[in-house]
Amino acid sequence: MDPVLRERLLRLNADLATGDLKPDVAVFLACDLLVAGLDTPALAELAGEPADLAKPKAESLVIQVLAELGVERMTARHAAWLLARDVAHEVISGRLRREIGVNRMYVLGLWHGVTELKFVEPEDVPGLAAAHLTAW
DSSP states (O other), X not given: OOHXXXXXXXXXHHHHHHTXXXXXXXXXXXXXXXXXXXXXXXXXXXXXXXXXXXXXXXXXXXXXXXXXXXXXXXXXXXXXXXXXXXXXHHHHHTSSOHHHHHHHHHHHHHHHTOGGGGSOOGGGHHHHHHHHTTTX
């Protein structure tokens, strides 16, 4: 799978785990996955839905798509590592002030029960996140 599409699918999986799934994002990704050559019944159904699809229906279809593609569903804990990885990359690149990034990671840790995020340096997060996200 194309790395950009893989990252978008990973993010969709994380959004599902945290309750932040946006139906329009799911529909557009389904269309892009079909264009890329992936084809499953739920993927085709999701791609054919309107962008303003009801969230419960979108969540149900995304669960089916993940299963049909053989992608393990994330837990909120795994999603927190993914989100923390993104914050760490912003800190490391200089796009986000260190104290703001550290605070965001601390809050992610609190919200999703990842106590390690409360005490970790941004530079260490990408490697730690990779270890926690090996299934994806």
